[in-house]
Amino acid sequence: MAGHSGLGYYLRRVLRVSLETGTMAHLLHRVTGLLIVVYLFLHIGAMSYTYFDAGSGFDDLMATFASTPFLIVDLVLFAGVMIHGLNGLRIMLFDMGYFSRRQKELFWVMMAIAATSVLIATWLVGAAHGWW
Template structure:
């Protein structure tokens, strides 16, 4: 029988314990929720550009520098969420739960590398007016 009394005097002070896997989980959650918000913005921007008529090009708005920074943040969120998702998919297959820390470091490193590629492409475009490839 489960105790009916509520939990009181929990030792919460020590409960600040956070393993590396927990940071991965928190980042996964936060980036996931941010991406859900972005998803709805994304759909409504698509609707505005397709239904708003071809003449007024709303994409010009997104060329301001603040949007470049926000886009890079978004890319970081997408890439981290995707790669950490891959890590979770590996866990689902029974691979790598003992090596979850190394996998997390790997995910962070890979995110940094992919983000660097995107940042390079976008700054190259900003300075040269065309893509590097």
């Protein structure tokens, strides 16, 4: 019979779980964590461009990154960082012995802070780039 533990089992199983708040937080934490790691490598790759081309190529690349599609991706990244960071704070509070009976409420408080900060960031980015 197929194994009952391991990464494969986890991936098969996790698609069929009931989505309680804590489980949702766990999955969001994994997905946003992977997103940030992928971004880190993309970032290092893009920044090392100067190593190969110290001329205007880097400035052109930066100009591309300031275009609307890239700014939208930046905001998605910002949302990912906020969700991951705030959920990390939530977990640290549990580790220090607080709120374990209030974990669901705490998750939504953290997500409300994340949503507010993303809205403010969107407004600021939009104002700086003439979206409104």
